Amino acid sequence: MTGLTSRHPINLYYNASEYIKICGTQDGFFPDFGHHLANEMGGVWLHPIKLLDGFWLKLTDLDRNISVWSRADGFTNEPWGSRFDYDHGLSHIPVALERIQYAPEREQGFVSAYKLRSYGRGTTRLRLELLVRTDLRPVWFSDEIGIMDGERDEAVVVSERDVLVKDSRHEWYTKVGTDLPQVTIETGSELYGPEFTAGAGLGVAFRTEIELNDKEEFEFRLFAAGSYMSKGACVRTYETISNRYDALLEEKQKVYETVEHRARLEISGEAQLNEAFKWTKWNNQWLVQTVDGIGRGLTAGGPTYPWWFGCDSTYALQGVLAIGDPQLAKDTLDLILRKSEEINANGRIVHEITTIGAVPNPGNTQETAHYIAFVWECFRWTGDEELLRRHYAYCVKGIDWLLGEMDPDGDLFPSGYGIIEIAGLNMELIDSAVYTAQALRAMAGMSEQLGDEAARRKYAELAERAVRAVNEEFWCESEGLYADAVAPTAQIIPSVDDMVSLSEQHGIAGYGAYLRRLLEQVDDQEADRAWLLNKNWVIVTPMEAGIADPDKARRALAAMRTPEYVGEYGTYLSGIYRQGTMTISTGVHAVAEAATGNSDEALDLLERLLATFSKALPGSFSEMSPDYGCVVQAWTIYALAVPIIRHFFGVRPEAHERRLTLSPKLPSAWRGKSSSLTGLRVGDAEFDIVITPKEGGGSLLSVRNEHGWQVTLEHGGERLESKDSIIEWTLHQ
Structure with missing residues (x-):
């Protein structure tokens, strides 16, 4: 395993284990950032709580009277962690510094290892100060379910080389320490390093003095552990990490070697694709999150969406199956099922679940249909009939919810928000309609497998009707495209102001006039008709799901290969706006092309996506192409693995x-x-x-x-x- 280097110090990085997530900038610092929790999304997290705002190392040359907070000028992203190099960031102090950081895969803590090497003549006398800012607080949306952060962090035990810190209100703990010799320790809420962080935590400083002769090396480590359960659990984890750090690193590296060799892709002459495919599998491992008492599953993205989603999962887990991690797919699916049964109980699949178990959104229409379709896909890859039986009853409820409460007019097009959460677009949308047809096909397959012939016939007949209805009702003959929505004009009119306002915020001129022209073409305001309101990327889903009529698929894909829909880095989120591109919009479009037999056109889209590889974080694709949003995003594995494995290799x-x-x-x-x-x-x-x-x-x-x-x-x-x-x-x- 070889890391990838970067010289973009203000960009973010993301270190992860199944428990710990660490996010700072590639210069080794930890600036405040984030919007879910304002200025709190970085630092060190042991979900569902945060442990640290960050940690920093200060070097003082006692003879030259120079002090500097070490700031890296070189960064190497490793699949198992990060390396920071400080070749020029130590002013005129004659030492080189390297920092290696990793979180053992199944432990609730991490290690940051430092190596100093003197290159000055004679003896260099140094004072070292390793400073940590704790910040014990819960994840986003905790306030809304009554879990409030304590007013402060308290140092409850200060030992010779470590400090145990507790949240003042909860049994949340972190223990930080070092193997530096002869340290003195200072703690205080007003004790800060080079960055003033927003968290109401505690500063902990470890200080010592050392002497280095010419070319002499000196190594030391920072250890940190945490627990959202008990003091004893925190202390035990700290002892494990501080005593077994080398062995734990070897174990973690073996995990990533195993991931590398599962579904290993090698295309001669395609070095970038091979490398990106390998790293995307590793990226996927970074997003696995275990929370004791809640479950294990694939989170959506880091650092902005480090929790579980219905929609993101049913895309990403298709890729997870293809790269050979069925247990992760099943674990995630089970977690979503349990929480959906708890919150909804009626077949509806939740939209998102924070790592403290809160559900901010009980579910958009599309994700229930997509979940049902994925259960069948998961069974076909795993052969796990127990899993199929466990999920089947809720899938039955899900179909009843989609075609009952959400489809009052009985046209097999459930209403409500889909993937595109634009104000006003809570109507009969293309993605919900397509995935409902796909879900009905899946239900026919599941029912047959479980020996219910009557149910099979019912779902097969509904599926046939739904597929036919999508091709008839959502098709816009004049445009040669499938529509965003089907609705009567009377339902569109109340949403016009919201949609025009949004377009103006994005600097889109003429959108209001475009909508007025659409409205003027309609005589009967009460009759359903197809609308190309935003030309959102989801109009490609009939081809992705394999339900488009062949001639319509040919025409729609030809129309969507134009600059109106595809830019330098892939498929636009909207053909109207042409401003944003995501790995999922490009990925679904690539799958649609590949599924329709257009491998060259699918590869063209993947090559546009590949142009964004390592733009922000070496070895990763950003959520928003080319280089912003989450630095790692789960559904990127769908974008690469599904076209290549399911379609190119067939x-x-x-x-x-x-x-x-x-x-x-x-x-x-x-x-x-x-x-x-x-x-x-x-x-x-x-x-x-x-x-x-x-x-x-x-x-x-x-x-x-x-x-x-x-x-x-x-x-x-x-x-x-x-x-x-x-x-x-x-x-x-």
């Missing part, structure tokens, strides 16, 4: 039948190159898929199939089957 699993179907359709740019996907996990099996060019044309497809599954090739009108442990088939152009 992987279609049926784990419950011990069957794998392959229908590869590589982009033309990859023909003549070796393409491999090794360590692909499906159910209890693992496969290697390798496609290599043959002399004279065509390719050789090789499949390692050591578990004896039925492997089927569908390609060029051929259908071949084998259960051999090593399978070789020729692919003709």
